[in-house]
Amino acid sequence: MYTLNFTLDECKDVRQVGGKAASLAEMTAEGLPVAPGFSVTAEAYRRYREESGLKDFTTGILNGLSPEADQAAFDKAERTITERMKQVGMPEDIAGPIREAYRQLCADTGVEDIAVAVRSSATAEDSVDASFAGEFETWVDIVGEDAVVDYVQKCYVSVYSGRVLSYLAQKGIDPHEIEMAVVVQKTVRARAAGVMFTLSPTTGDRSRIVLEASWGLGLSVVGGEVTPDRYMLEKITLDIVVREAGHKHIEYRRGDAPQEVPDERQDVLCLSDEEVVALAHYGKNLEKVHGGAPQDIEFAIDEELPEGQNLILLQRRPETVWSNAERKPKFDAAAGMMSWITGSISGGAAELGGSGHSH
Template identity: 65%
Template sequence: MYTLDFESDQCRDVRATGGKAASLAEMVAAALPVAPGFAVTAAAYRTFLDQGDLRTRLSAALGRLDGTGDQAKFDDADREISALFESVSLPDEVAAAIRESYAALCASTGVENVAVAVRSSATAEDSVGASFAGEFETWVDVAGADDVLAYVHKCYVSVYAGRVLSYLCEKDIDPGDIEMAVVVQKTVRARAAGVMFTLSPTSGDRSKIALEASWGLGLSVVGGEVTPDLFLVDKIGMTIVERTLGDKRIEYRRGDAPQPVPDDRRELLCLHDDEILALAALGKKLEKLHGAPQDIEFAVDEELAAGHNLLLLQCRPETVWSSVRRTPAFDTSAGLLGWVTGSISGTAPAAPAGAHDLAHKH
């Protein structure tokens, strides 16, 4: 199948729909709040590649990479492959399936030519060992079937961007293993948006939930264009233990270009306490569902009523602290007394190797 609704069990297969779409389908199955939409499957991407000699020429371009990490070579391959993909249209059968699913989305939302976000969803995306967050492209406020088709094609064109190839080399992932599915999802009219970690991203403390948010769409947070507000929630007592005002000078209201935040909102926190705690509760539910700490994108939709306006945009495994090997506080073979005396003399074991470095990377 070339398209799958989020409600479909098949949409939960990351091999078929990629990391973003599969996580959205998992949330729908768990009755968690997400904006409606559908996935253009990896099968559609394979059908695109099957046209003419596209696969042969793609293999040749990738074959010229020597794995040395030379960014200039990655950028050269990016330009060559992008031009190659731009020269080939979406197959008719793929385009027809996308048009049909988009028409169904318009009907279900009651909005003609409903505005959607078109988001790359790679099949190797957001595994615990390698998070592709921010590497692939997202476009918002795409309206009309013709434009949806054009931006799905743009997702294909961007598969082998220079930064993606560099990342794959760093993680020792074969570029040929990447397949591209695409998420098409109703655009959220965000009053505020951001990311949530079900542990502290600075310390790895699993008793905390951290939220970073700013005004408007989450593009400014993900792109590092603002210093977001920071909120820290105690996961056990579900109380807010920290509120830090950020520097929120710009916001994306429609996704095309940023605009200045009015002065009267710059000094205001963008999330209310009840929203923070409700989001934290959703984060706990997602962590329990997946059995591991999660990295979650969310938005507060200004068009929806309070109590129904919190939407989850994406959920993926947290990859920084999850990769840190947890070691016992003391060597059990040495006995408790040895650990106590070692603590007094200053020779007790230190924190897990790499933990301090990881804290500063987030």
């Protein structure tokens, strides 16, 4: 099967849909607030790689690379593989089910040509042992069934980006071990968005819940383009013990480009106390459901939904820095939380360019 709706039990199988989609299906089943959508399965990716000898072609290119190669060599491999993938295109037996699933999403939401996010969900991604956070691509505000098919293929291509090939070489991972599933999900019209950890990401203190957020979509937070607001809560009582307003001079209202935030909003907290506590409550429950393991959760406040129904959980994965006692990251506690996290987890990937937004 090439597509699976989040509401299906099969969509919880991380081997078929990757960690990102499986977590969304789990949260959907638990009744948590998740934007509707579907997964394009790893089976579709396997079928795509067999098309016109793509797997053999990429194997030949990658066999010519050594782990000690410089970045220029990885970038050259990316250009060669990307050109071949573009020539091959998406097989119709994969494109057809994607178009049908998109049309069904439009029907289910009552929105014609609904805008969606197209997000990579690699089957090797989001594990405690090897984090691929920030290595693959996400695009938002994609409209129309043909465009969705095109961007699913862009997710496939992202497996062979020079940045990813270099990262995998450093980790000793064969790129062919990666199987790329893809999440297609209603774009959240975010008034504000951010990230939440069910521990302190700078000290590992499990008695705390920490959130960072900014205006608009979370792209500005994950990309380190703003100084986000920071909130810290006591986990047992959910009392807010820290509220720090950041300087949020830009926001992404849509996925294509940022815009300036009016002066009067730049240094104003973007979340209410009620929203912070409600989000922390979700985080605390998710940690409990997952055996007490600390969680890394992305969230948004959807401005199109009424108050009380507007908190949306975008992604959940195990926290990867403090969950393994053997890993002791170096950090500057005075630096911004997201800049340190993206640097620690994704090997500095946030500083590298790309045609989409890493996620």
